[in-house]
Amino acid sequence: MESLVIARRLRVPVGAVPAGPTPGWGEIAARQLDAALLSVGFACSPALLERLSGLRGETVLDLGVRVLAAVRELVGDHVQHNAYFIDFPENVPDTLEFWAGLLREALLDVVVAERVQPATVNLLTLPGYGRYQHGYADLLAAHAELVPLAGDRVTVLDLGGSLEEEARELYFSLAGSEAPLAEEDLAVLRALAGFCADEPERVPVRENRAIVNEVRLAAGRPLLVDTVTDVLRLACGVSGGDVTLSAPTRFRSFRRAERRVLLQALDAVATPAKLGDVPRHREQWKRLGERLHPHEYPRLPRAAHVFEVARGVRRAASLDGRVEAALSAGRTGDALALLENTPGALLRRLDHLLRTGHSASAVLDAAEQAATGVSGRVLLSLREHLQNRLAPAAGRVFVNRHGRAWAAPDARAPLGEQVLARAVAMLDEEITRRLPDPGELILDPGVLDVALPLSGKAVVPGLGMLPRGSLSPVDGELLRFFVHWRQAAQRTDYDLSALMLDADYGNPEHISWTNYGNDFAEYSGDLTSAKDGASEFINVRLADATRPIIIPQVFIFTGEGFDEAAEAFFGYMTRDAEQEGRPFEPRTVRMKSDLRGAGRVALPFVVLRDDDSRWWVKWLHLYLKGYPHFNQVEGHRVTASLLVRSIVERDHLRVRHLADLLRAKNSTAGHTTYIGLQAPADLPEGARVYTPATLHELIPA
Known part of the structure; x- marks a missing residue:
């Protein structure tokens, strides 16, 4: 856990210095550690050096061995x-x-x-x-x-709090991310969930929510679920499988108490409208039904409906299927009416809807209504998409969650400049409304060309x-x-x-x-x-x-x-x-x-x-x-x-764009917001700091 914090946050968990006079030779050991770190391109911040100097020399040496090993592996010098x-x-x-x-x-x-x-x-x-x-x-x-x-690289290691405090901060940052995480980050999140006593109040990404639910299930606490797929992700996670559902999972045998909790959660969310999500993962639902035995719980009929849909006994049309049928028949108005109840799906299809020949004004009116009900990541993703529709692209790139990519010619019809201008202005207005008050905004010019982390799965x-x-x-x-x-x-x-x-x-x-x-x-x-x-x-x-x-x-x-x-x-x-x-x-x-x-x-x-x-x-x-x-x-x-x-x-949509929107806000707060590649040592106390490791926290909810 200590190495994890050092590698992910470039902070060394030290905690408080014991009261009383400094025993031993801590200052000498701290200087030796700083010199050893410099040989691999790292250095202690002044605050970290000062804190280490107040510890026993033996303690600093033990900590230094672990810190040096962590940064050497981070830079590739461990081989x-x-x-x-x-x-x-x-x-x-x-x-x-x-x-x-x-x-x-x-x-x-x-x-x-x-x-x-x-x-x-x-x-x-x-x-x-x-x-x-x-x-x-x-x-x-x-x-x-x-x-x-x-010109040699010198990466500064900052002073951290106790290991529990640093782990909790990293846990809350990853769990509260608005963007999907990489496989390695999901593994870190699972380790942190088992280590930390507290839990974040809000977990917007469903893969992250499944991992938090694993801890809740083990502790007997209420689960965070609002779709049937949330329950399937949780079952995959506790079976040691893939919570992203991109690979099939071999479900383990569940204890009776676990089966009851999972089926109760499923019964609470399995409304007729949400049963349409079941066919997408039909085979995994069949395998899960063999482990949960829903027939043993007649008081949970809606949970049983999920497995009936998976087996084909009960029909449940998905929203996407109904929308595609309407669009194929040329009934764009009906498709819009269906999508108005799912704002995220409407905005994801905005480009397609604008190319159907239906009234662009009506489509944009519906999009403006939907914009207030979707996540900030969807707004930013659509903003990036539309700004690339002003001119024909050399090719369209498709990248899956594993980074596997392929390209195809761009055969889409162009969108009108006025239509694009109205859509982009609408999105910028809603994004600006959601951004936090920056107070005094300090920007490192080197971070302006960094793309916003709208998805971290391939990184x-x-x-x-x-x-x-x-x-x-x-x-x-x-x-x-x-x-x-x-x-x-x-x-x-x-x-x-x-x-x-x-x-x-x-x-x-x-x-x-x-x-x-x-x-x-x-x-x-x-x-x-x-x-x-x-x-x-x-x-x-x-x-x-x-x-x-x-x-x-x-x-x-x-x-x-x-x-x-x-x-x-x-x-x-x-x-x-x-x-x-x-x-x-x-x-x-x-x-x-x-x-x-x-x-x-x-x-x-x-x-x-x-x-x-x-x-x-x-x-x-x-x-x-x-x-x-x-x-x-x-x-x-x-x-x-x-x-x-x-x-x-x-x-690509970069930090520069969000910085311009932040500057446009009428700031009344007295705090400071810093966005840069690495935080300087002279920031005011209580400043909000965003670096590449925490840039996902800047994406509005």
């Missing part, structure tokens, strides 16, 4: 990053010459030569290919120490992670991508590659295991197994780059998937040209996060050069399905180019 070519990025050979040299050595070995078939040479049969030829100590000896520069938590569509400047002359993986049970080969395109997303060039370098980039060498862990790097000299678009990618060539491997993570570093050092230097890491998902190709972000020759990272968080084996950059060039172009050219 040894060796490189295939010991002098990387220097002395990287030509690809074909390197292969020919390995083949020549193999043919000189009589035993190996018998295994080599001249017609089809398998690189894996050549001695030395794909396996480290030197130890990590040899790599360190071949590289000079990193030259510290002012894996880590160091420096930002929502899809966010822009981050690249500070440094050298950009270095890295990937590290360790296989669990079978030989696993990941390949780090980079696709490089011109301004029109054409004229492709790549760096990968089939092309070790060009005029401005070098590849560290191909590793084909990772029993003890393997790392690959791509070094890019930005000043010499002849392509303004660089797309780093991680391919699964063979073996275990990202979520099957014992460990798999990706990141990037930036350095100045005069900085040498090892291939991996933790204080130069700007971003690091785990790789996960069912896709076989990962596209974390794209690197772009603007008209002023400045470089930017635009976050993608995409995964492609890929092939079961032998994925490589040449085979996915067209798909990756279309996906990346569609997202790069999309106008």
